[in-house]
Amino acid sequence: MAEKDKQAYALANGYTRSNDHESAEATFQYEEELKRQKRRKLFMYIIGTFFVFQIIVITLFALTVMKVKTPGLKLGNIDVQNLNFTSQTPPSFEMTFTTQIRIKNANFGPYKYDSSYVTFLYQGMTLVQVTIPKGKAGGRLTTKIGATVILNSKALPRVSNLGSDLDSGVLKLSSQAKISGKVVLMFVMKKKKSAEMNCTIEVNLATKRVQALECK
Missing domain, CATH: 1.20.5 (Single alpha-helices involved in coiled-coils or other helix-helix interfaces)
Incomplete structure (x- = not known):
């Protein structure tokens, strides 16, 4: 048990x-x-x-980096070297000045552009064209192209009111330009971009200086 x-x-x-x-x-x-x-x-x-x-x-x-911005195009300061004019019949003027064509690239990659030209005009009529050579604006940089410009009124028609404009003491000119090229990002991505410029120039005939320069 x-x-x-x-x-x-x-x-x-x-x-x-x-x-x-x-x-x-x-x-x-x-x-x-x-x-x-x-x-x-x-x-x-x-x-x-x-x-x-x-x-x-x-x-x-x-x-930021990959957003492609349109490059800027404008004229720099204009330094008048020589200016002769007469408002008597036939009215005429001759002017030589130096300036810079500035291509501003706000992108992180370089902007490679083709050759083009800047046209200088009086009342919409062409006076002269200045060549912009093919080149490149580096990323976040501005390329400055020096230019010497020689203008004269020989190509203008006699019917223009040049005489009265010269009598006013202010010679009003304009300039236009367009360049085309490609912005290159990351060495492989390419985006076509064109830059345009429209400038108005006012030359004081008494002081022989540019009194106003505006570019859009």
């Missing part, structure tokens, strides 16, 4: 220890699963943050 009690006691204690072991194992597995879930969530959070950061960088890059 005592033997049976011992066996029963042993079986009861063994069963209890087995339950405790299984309970501990389940708890351990549950905690490990929680850790794995936390690690997965952290990993997904890092990946998501990385992709959001990449999207922001790409967007900023596209809006």
